Structure formats: C-alpha cells, structure tokens
Amino acid sequence: NAGVTQTPKFRILKIGQSMTLQCTQDMNHNYMYWYRQDPGMGLKLIYYSVGAGITDKGEVPNGYNVSRSTTEDFPLRLELAAPSQTSVYFCASSRQGANQPQHFGDGTRLSIL
Amino acid sequence: AQSVAQPEDQVNVAEGNPLTVKCTYSVSGNPYLFWYVQYPNRGLQFLLKYITGDNLVKGSYGFEAEFNKSQTSFHLKKPSALVSDSALYFCAVRDDEDSSYKLIFGSGTRLLVRP
Numbered sequence: 584n585a586g587v588t589q590t591p592k593f594r595i596l597k598i599g600q601s602m603t604l605q606c607t608q609d610m611n612h613n614y615m616y617w618y619r620q621d622p623g624m625g626l627k628l629i630y631y632s633v634g635a636g637i638t639d640k641g642e643v644p645n646g647y648n649v650s651r652s653t654t655e656d657f658p659l660r661l662e663l664a665a666p667s668q669t670s671v672y673f674c675a676s677s678r679q680g681a682n683q684p685q686h687f688g689d690g691t692r693l694s695i696l
Numbered sequence: 697a698q699s700v701a702q703p704e705d706q707v708n709v710a711e712g713n714p715l716t717v718k719c720t721y722s723v724s725g726n727p728y729l730f731w732y733v734q735y736p737n738r739g740l741q742f743l744l745k746y747i748t749g750d751n752l753v754k755g756s757y758g759f760e761a762e763f764n765k766s767q768t769s770f771h772l773k774k775p776s777a778l779v780s781d782s783a784l785y786f787c788a789v790r791d792d793e794d795s796s797y798k799l800i801f802g803s804g805t806r807l808l809v810r811p
Contacts, residue, residue, distance in 0.1 A: 625801040681728050681792055682747040687739030
C-alpha cells in the first residue's frame with residue numbers, strides 16, 4: 584500500500600538550475616497539495632489541486648509551478664532555483680470533504696547552493 | 697483569517713506521566729481540527745480529528761484531544777507517555793467556510809519523553 588510517493592528523497596541544486604519534484608498517489612484522491620517545511624515554521628502551502636486540470640496558488644507560490652494532468656500525479660517545478668528555496672517539500676493528498684485528513688509523502692529534502 | 701498557535705516549542709515529560717501539547721486556533725466559521733505527528737525524516741502522520749459532536753476525541757496510539765469552543769483550544773493529551781512518543785507534533789485547522797479545504801498548520805511542538 585504505497586499511499587503518497589515522492590521522488591527524489593534528496594537533491595542538491597546550484598543557483599539558477601531547474602528541477603521537478605515528483606509526487607504520485609494511488610488512493611484515487613481528488614485533492615493534492617504541495618507544502619514546504621522550514622525549521623520552526625510549520626508547513627506552508629505552495630500550490631494545491633482539486634482535480635485533474637485544476638490548480639491554484641497557496642500561501643507561497645512564487646518561484647514554483649505545478650500541473651495536474653492525471654488524478655495520480657502532481658509534479659512541482661522549480662524554474663530558477665534560489666537559496667531561499669532550500670527546504671523540505673511535502674506532497675499530500677485527500678478525499679474531497681472538509682472533514683477528510685490529508686495523507687503525506689515522506690518528503691524531498693532540497694538544498695540550493 | 698485562519699490561524700493556529702502552538703505556544704510551546706518543546707514539551708518534556710517523563711515516561712509514564714501524562715502529557716499535554718497545547719493548540720489554539722482562530723477561524724471565521726466552524727473549525728475542523730487535526731493533529732499530526734512527524735518522526736525524523738518522515739512525512740506527517742494523521743493522529744486524530746475533531747469535526748463535530750463529542751468534545752473529547754480519541755485517536756491513534758492512545759492519544760486523545762479535547763475541543764474547547766469557548767477557549768478556542770484543541771489540546772492533545774495522553775494519559776501515560778512512552779519514549780516512542782518522542783516526535784514533532786502539529787496542530788492544523790480548516791475553516792468550514794473555505795471551499796478549498798486548505799489546512800493551516802501550527803509551527804509544531806517537539807515532544808521529548810525521557811526514560
């Protein structure tokens with residue numbers, strides 16, 4: 584039972600490089616989310632999606648892009664990596680409904696040098 | 697605007713003693729409240745939730761939480777702590793008036809249970 588799978592687990596980028604963080608879920612959840620976690624700051628929502636073809640900005644979307652072509656996949660794109668994007672990134676998914684908990688992947692630890 | 701506060705960065709407790717991790721919230725409508733636990737190098741795991749009904753909610757691993765509407769609080773509790781409960785705990789709130797179902801997280805409280 585895989586749940587939410589994120590790849591890669593770790594990555595080091597140079598300033599200005601680009602990369603895509605992958606996220607896939609096998610629970611047929613409509614809702615998917617991307618968060619970043621910085622020390623002592625909790626989780627901040629970057630982007631979210633309520634279904635295939637529909638995405639929207641969260642609290643901290645600048646410097647990121649997303650797409651949702653299928654129910655299962657929700658990749659996060661960094662176009663021009665900056666040191667401020669050094670963080671741990673978590674993908675989550677949930678069923679539709681305000682009472683539904685979110686299910687998280689194990690995260691991608693990203694360092695921009 | 698929705699917000700969550702976890703006033704303690706760290707809670708220390710001896711094994712076998714009761715533990716409490718505090719959480720207060722602010723929403724425009726009615727709150728949906730959640731507790732998550734995070735172990736090192738892992739994602740957040742769902743512990744329990746309050747939607748409506750009984751103010752005392754029971755969840756995984758013997759944890760429970762008490763919803764107090766007048767104090768806008770949702771404190772996490774466990775009658776007898778285990779060393780294995782040591783982890784980072786997050787409280788989160790969702791406003792029932794927000795159709796995006798976004799969760800707002802607190803900054804986290806590190807629980808350290810000493811043997």
